[in-house]
Amino acid sequence: xxxxxxxxxxxxxxxVIDAAEYRDRRLARAGRMVRSEKLAIAAxxxxxxxxxxxxxxxxxxxxxxxxQDILQRLRPPAxxxxxxxxxxxxxxxxxxxxxxxxxxxxxxxLFIAFASVLVAVSIGVVMGMLSGYIGRWVDSVIMELADIxxxxxxxxxxxxxxxxxxxxxxxIIAVLGIEGxxxxxxxxxxxxxxxxxxEFVEAARAVGAGPVRIMRKQLLPxxxxxxxxxxxxxxxxxxxxxxxxxxxxxxxxxxxxxxxxMIGEGRDYITTAWWVVAFPGLAxxxxxxxxxxxxSWLRTATDPFLRHGKGAS
Amino acid sequence: xxxSSRALPAFLLRRALHSVVVIVAAVVLVFMVTHVVxxxxxxxxxxxxxxxxxxxxxDSFGLNDPVLTQFGRFVGDALQGDLGESLWQRRPAxxxxxxxxxxxxxxxxxxFSVSLIAALVLGTLAALRPGSFADKLIxxxxxxxxxxxxxxxxxxxxxxxxxxxxxxxxxxYGTWQHLxxxxxxxAALSTGRITQIVRSSVIDEMSKPYVTAxxxxxxxxxxxxxxxxxxxxxxxIVTLSGWELVRMLAGYMVPVEAVFSWPGVGLLAIDAVExxxxxxxxxxxxxxxxxxxxxxxxxxxxxxxxxxxxxxG
Numbered sequence: 001x002x003x004x005x006x007x008x009x010x011x012x013x014x015x016v017i018d019a020a021e022y023r024d025r026r027l028a029r030a031g032r033m034v035r036s037e038k039l040a041i042a043a044x045x046x047x048x049x050x051x052x053x054x055x056x057x058x059x060x061x062x063x064x065x066x067x068q069d070i071l072q073r074l075r076p077p078a079x080x081x082x083x084x085x086x087x088x089x090x091x092x093x094x095x096x097x098x099x100x101x102x103x104x105x106x107x108x109x110l111f112i113a114f115a116s117v118l119v120a121v122s123i124g125v126v127m128g129m130l131s132g133y134i135g136r137w138v139d140s141v142i143m144e145l146a147d148i149x150x151x152x153x154x155x156x157x158x159x160x161x162x163x164x165x166x167x168x169x170x171x172i173i174a175v176l177g178i179e180g181x182x183x184x185x186x187x188x189x190x191x192x193x194x195x196x197x198x199e200f201v202e203a204a205r206a207v208g209a210g211p212v213r214i215m216r217k218q219l220l221p222x223x224x225x226x227x228x229x230x231x232x233x234x235x236x237x238x239x240x241x242x243x244x245x246x247x248x249x250x251x252x253x254x255x256x257x258x259x260x261x262m263i264g265e266g267r268d269y270i271t272t273a274w275w276v277v278a279f280p281g282l283a284x285x286x287x288x289x290x291x292x293x294x295x296s297w298l299r300t301a302t303d304p305f306l307r308h309g310k311g312a313s
Numbered sequence: 314x315x316x317s318s319r320a321l322p323a324f325l326l327r328r329a330l331h332s333v334v335v336i337v338a339a340v341v342l343v344f345m346v347t348h349v350v351x352x353x354x355x356x357x358x359x360x361x362x363x364x365x366x367x368x369x370x371x372d373s374f375g376l377n378d379p380v381l382t383q384f385g386r387f388v389g390d391a392l393q394g395d396l397g398e399s400l401w402q403r404r405p406a407x408x409x410x411x412x413x414x415x416x417x418x419x420x421x422x423x424x425f426s427v428s429l430i431a432a433l434v435l436g437t438l439a440a441l442r443p444g445s446f447a448d449k450l451i452x453x454x455x456x457x458x459x460x461x462x463x464x465x466x467x468x469x470x471x472x473x474x475x476x477x478x479x480x481x482x483x484x485x486y487g488t489w490q491h492l493x494x495x496x497x498x499x500a501a502l503s504t505g506r507i508t509q510i511v512r513s514s515v516i517d518e519m520s521k522p523y524v525t526a527x528x529x530x531x532x533x534x535x536x537x538x539x540x541x542x543x544x545x546x547x548x549x550i551v552t553l554s555g556w557e558l559v560r561m562l563a564g565y566m567v568p569v570e571a572v573f574s575w576p577g578v579g580l581l582a583i584d585a586v587e588x589x590x591x592x593x594x595x596x597x598x599x600x601x602x603x604x605x606x607x608x609x610x611x612x613x614x615x616x617x618x619x620x621x622x623x624x625x626g
Contacts (some may be wrong), residue, residue, distance in 0.1 A: 144331070150337045151609055155564025156582065156598050157342070163586040163594060164346050238461045244568050248465050248583055263465060267572070270468055271475055281465040288458035 003244055004211040033164045043293035050287045054106040061100040066255035069095035101257040108258040109284075112173055112251075113238040117231050119177025120238075124184025125227070129215050131185065132192030135141055143189070146182040154179045155244060162250040172251050176238055187230055191223045198207070229298040236291035243284055259284050328613045332606045339602035343595050344387050348376070396599065397592035401585065405590035408580060410600055416486055417577030420570070421561045423492055426500035427556055431504050436511025443516055451508065458505030464568035467498035471572065484574040495573045499566060503557035510553045514546035521545075548619055554601060555612035563605050 053060065072093040076083040083090060089098040131142040158175045165171055194200030195201060201218050209217070243260030254257035254265065258279040266276030371377050375386065390396070396406045439451040471483045474494060482491050517526065519542060527537045567579035574580065578597055585593035 058625065144334075147331065148335050148338050151559075151605055152339070152342075152563075152602070154560075155567055157563075159567070159582055159586060160343065160594055160598050161591075167326055175503070236460070243462050244564075247462075247568055248571060251584065254326050260462070260464075261470065267468055270472055274472060277465075277468055281462075281469070284465065285457075287460050288462075289457065292456060292460055 036092070037297075039293060040297035043290035043297070046286060046290035048300055050106055050283075050290075051110060053103055054110045057072040057103040057107040061097075061103045062086075062207065063097035063100040065096060065257050066095060067098040071095065074269065074272070074276070077275050088174045090273070091281050092262070093269055093273070098262075098275060098279055101262055102259075104257040105259045105262055105280060106287075107187065108252055108256060109170075109239055109242055109246075109260070110287075112169060112176070112242045112258070113235050115173045116176035116180065116238050116242075117235050119173060120180035120234060121184050121227065121231055123177070123181035125188055125220070127181065127186025128185040129192055129219065129280060132189035132217060133196060133211060133219070133234055135193075139189070142185065146185050149179070150182045152179070154241070158241075158245055159248075159250055162245065167245075167250055167253060169252065169256075172245060176241055180234055180238065181240075183234065184230060187226060188223055191226060192219055195219055225298070229295055232291055232295040232298060236288045236295070239284065239288055239291070315612060316423075324617055325614075328400060328610055332610050334601060335606050335609075339599060340388060340391065343598055344384055347591050347595055348383055348387065369436050373404060391599070396596040399585075399590055399593050401588040401593065402589040406590075406596040409593055410581065410596040413576060413578045413581045414600070416575060417562075417570070417579060420492070420495055420499060420575060421558070421566055423496045425503070425554075425558050425561060428500040428504040428507055428557065429495055431500070432507035432511050433550075435504075436508040437515055437543070439508070439512045440515035440519065441534070448512075452512070455505035455508040458501045459509075461501060463502055463565055464572055466501055467494070467569055467572040470494050470498055475530070481619075486574075488578050491573075491575075495569050495575050498572070499561060499569045502565065503554075503561065507550065507554055511546070512550055514549045515542055518542045518546045518581070548616070551612065551615055551619060555608065555615075559605050559608050562608065563601055 023290070047099055070226045072087070072091050075087050075091040075095075077090045077098075078085045078088045086228050087099070089102065092098055092101065127142050127146070131139045135249065157179065158172075161175055195218070201214060204214050204218050242251055242258065245262070246258045246260030247264040249264060254261065263277050263281040266273070266280075270277050315337060369376075375383060378386075394407055396410075399406045399409045400402070402409050435451045435455070439448040442448055471494070474481050475483055480490070481493060482488075483489050483494060515538075524542060527541060528534070531542075564579075566577065567582060569575065570577045570579035571583055576602065582594060582597045585591075585597065
């Protein structure tokens with residue numbers, strides 16, 4: 001067990017240790033804080049960077065991501081033998097620029113993930129609010145519905161739906177969003193149930209606020225922090241889900257680009273042209289890892305019970 | 314005691330009913346997607362087929378009957394194990410799917426056992442000395458593990474092994490060597506997630522008075538942890554592990570089977586999509602839904618056995 005430094009609790013206790021020791025302790029604690037925050041800041045910056053390149057893709061991409069050039073196919077990255085600076089990260093099996101496809105892939109993958117989270121959160125908040133605030137049979141029906149949805153094999157439902165219909169971006173978003181609302185609904189319901197009986201909600205009810213107003217003005221702001229934490233975590237999960245669908249050829253279709261699609265199309269060339277698969281793969285890992293870190297940092301930062309305890313990781 | 318003997322059957326009945334509802338929902342979904350929204354004839358006949366040919370085919374499939382009649386026939390056939398004819402293999406779809414089942418079950422069982430054992434060991438090790446080097450290493454590794462899409466990990470394993478390790482096959486089925494890489498690829502994500510929950514629930518338990526009491530009585534740390542702590546920390550671990558097992562069965566095995574040409578249900582589903590073999594896709598989705606419902610039911614039983622409050626409440 002690591003020794004826990006006792007917090008100075010009262011001025012009386014404080015005088016027992018001398019000023020220098022107190023300063024050392026404070027410095028040590030500040031150092032610990034910064035070190036754990038450092039990781040969170042790095043994760044936040046990485047996520048921000050990914051969002052930035054996704055937005056700026058059309059401006060910063062050096063080539064048209066769909067432009068094929070068979071003469072230039074499977075060129076290695078610039079720094080390795082046979083590569084040159086016109087294709088910094090090399091080219092794929094059709095001679096398309098990997099860097100440009102990576103940037104446009106970020107745009108596509110992040111857009112789909114954000115949009116699906118939005119769908120999932122919207123359905124989840126409405127369902128969870130109704131369930132938690134009204135209670136009774138509404139609660140039973142919604143929770144049973146959530147249970148049924150949760151027992152459905154997610155990827156396989158996506159496979160059957162996306163195989164019958166032509167996979168369009170909007171269909172992917174709908175499938176992923178509808179598959180993900182249950183977790184949000186359960187969380188919102190739990191929070192609303194706890195908040196329903198608090199004084200400030202009672203007070204709002206007493207002055208005549210209707211259910212919709214109470215949900216919007218009293219309940220929603222109070223669950224925002226928990227909702228954001230969960231949404232970031234879901235964002236990470238949905239980036240992986242989209243990459244799986246696109247990897248299997250059921251998601252984003254060529255000539256559009258997405259990280260999963262790039263890996264799926266490049267997998268036959270992996271032993272001779274690692275860069276076609278490795279860069280989009282690293283992009284997914286880096287983004288998902290940062291989002292996971294941001295989410296766990298948000299949880300500790302917004303939960304007063306965890307803030308002073310050992311940092312959850 | 315009298316109430317317990319009544320409460321348990323009622324609980325079981327409620328869960329069994331829920332399982333039936335989920336399977337009915339799966340049947341309705343499959344029927345809706347393949348018969349009502351999508352038009353099988355459109356997908357089966359070549360584009361140049363005449364309207365008479367289309368109508369003839371609709372008639373022979375009974376697609377001109379009222380929807381409810383079609384649904385009745387679909388359910389009746391399904392109950393007799395008839396899920397239609399695979400147009401690609403010209404055999405009953407149920408037969409095609411069932412012969413692929415053992416490979417998937419073997420892979421999932423292998424990956425799930427590996428994750429559960431690894432997670433229990435690693436999670437407990439990390440929890441015994443929070444903040445230590447071992448803890449940091451395990452926590453970081455599990456965080457990376459949950460951030461890698463399994464198909465990317467699978468491809469990286471192929472790349473690594475194909476270059477460095479002779480004698481470990483990277484594709485196919487048959488010997489235990491074939492099982493190694495797919496197991497690793499499928500197990501990584503759930504190992505990471507279960508490790509995290511084992512760590513946090515063991516840390517929670519370790520701070521409780523009974524641990525101090527057991528240690529004070531002279532019980533060894535190993536005995537205290539295996540006899541008391543893990544048992545009391547079991548509920549969140551069982552819940553999450555069940556989720557992970559369902560996720561593996563319900564879809565995460567698909568990309569792994571695709572990368573390693575593992576002849577399971579997931580690879581079959583992908584092939585069936587490419588062949589427009591809707592009877593097989595339907596059969597896969599129904600089979601997986603039944604497996605998922607079964608696993609969920611077993612988890613509920615375990616849960617009730619571990620937590621008397623659920624059983625009797």
